[in-house]
Amino acid sequence: MISYEYPLNERIRTLLRLEDLFRKVGHFNRSEAPQDHHVSLLTLFEILEVASRADLKVDLVQELERQRQTLMSYRNNPAISEEALAGALYEIEQASTGLLAMAGKIGQYLRENEWLMSIRSRAAIPGGACQFDLPSYHFWLNRDADARRRDLEGWVRPMTPIRDGLEIVLRLLRGSGRPEGQRARCGTYQLTMAGRAAQMVRVSVPHSEAVVPEISANKYALNIRFMLPETIARPRVAERDVQFELTFCSL
Structure with missing residues (x-):
C-alpha cells in the first residue's frame, strides 16, 4: 500500500513538512559525498525557514502535555501495559524537557553564523553556490567527510528537540x-x-x-x-x- 497524507490545518501541515525535512537531513548526513552534504545543508536552511513560526515550540509543548494527561488517565487500567505506558510517558516528558530548554528563537544560533548565512543567501540564487562565488564553502566541501559530518550534526543538534517532539505528536496522530x-x-x-x-x-x-x-x-x-x-x-x-x-x- 502507498499512503498519502493530507493535513486539515496549518499546524499539522507544518509538522509534516518538518518531519520530511529532518528525514532528508538525516539521510544525506550519513553520506560521505560533498554533494550530499551540500543538499543536507540546504535542507537545514529549509528547516530554519519552516520552523521560524513563533508558536511552533509552544504548540508542541502544549500538545505533548495534553497527550501526557491523557495517558496518565490510563494508569492502573488492567487492559493497558504499565511498562508500555511508562515508556510512552517517559518519552513525552523527555521531549517536553528538551523543548522547554530551548532558549530564544528557533535556529537563532544559525542566523548568527555569518558564514552560514552567506551560503544561504547565495544558495537562493540558481547556481549561486558555485566555487567561484563561495571559495570558503568550496574549501569546506573538500574537507574530510567526517569533519563535514561533525559540523552538520553540530548545526542540527540544537533543533533535535523540535524533531523529537513532532515525531511523537505525528506518531500519536497516525495511530489515532x-x-x-x-x-x-x-x-x-x-x-x-x-x-x-x-x-x-x-x-x-x-x-x-x-x-x-x-x-x-x-x-x-x-x-x-x-x-x-x-x-x-x-x-x-x-x-x-x-x-x-x-x-x-x-x-
Missing part, C-alpha cells in the same frame, strides 16, 4: 485513526464531513491500482480524485472504480 475500506466510483470519491473532527486524512492505495489521489477537503466535505500517473502532463481521472483505505486522524 482506524482505516476503512472505500471505493471511488469512476475514480471519484466524495464524503460529507458532517461535523467530523479530524486533523489529517490518510488515503492508502494498493500498488496494483497505479493511481494517484488528488485530495481536497474543508469542514464540509472531502473530495478525492484518482488520477492516472502516466498522464501527469495532462491529468486525467481514472475512469474506473478504485479500492482504497481511508483514515481520519485526530488527537
Whole structure:
C-alpha cells in the first residue's frame, strides 16, 4: 500500500513538512559525498525557514502535555501495559524537557553564523553556490567527510528537540485513526464531513491500482480524485472504480 497524507490545518501541515525535512537531513548526513552534504545543508536552511513560526515550540509543548494527561488517565487500567505506558510517558516528558530548554528563537544560533548565512543567501540564487562565488564553502566541501559530518550534526543538534517532539505528536496522530475500506466510483470519491473532527486524512492505495489521489477537503466535505500517473502532463481521472483505505486522524 502507498499512503498519502493530507493535513486539515496549518499546524499539522507544518509538522509534516518538518518531519520530511529532518528525514532528508538525516539521510544525506550519513553520506560521505560533498554533494550530499551540500543538499543536507540546504535542507537545514529549509528547516530554519519552516520552523521560524513563533508558536511552533509552544504548540508542541502544549500538545505533548495534553497527550501526557491523557495517558496518565490510563494508569492502573488492567487492559493497558504499565511498562508500555511508562515508556510512552517517559518519552513525552523527555521531549517536553528538551523543548522547554530551548532558549530564544528557533535556529537563532544559525542566523548568527555569518558564514552560514552567506551560503544561504547565495544558495537562493540558481547556481549561486558555485566555487567561484563561495571559495570558503568550496574549501569546506573538500574537507574530510567526517569533519563535514561533525559540523552538520553540530548545526542540527540544537533543533533535535523540535524533531523529537513532532515525531511523537505525528506518531500519536497516525495511530489515532482506524482505516476503512472505500471505493471511488469512476475514480471519484466524495464524503460529507458532517461535523467530523479530524486533523489529517490518510488515503492508502494498493500498488496494483497505479493511481494517484488528488485530495481536497474543508469542514464540509472531502473530495478525492484518482488520477492516472502516466498522464501527469495532462491529468486525467481514472475512469474506473478504485479500492482504497481511508483514515481520519485526530488527537
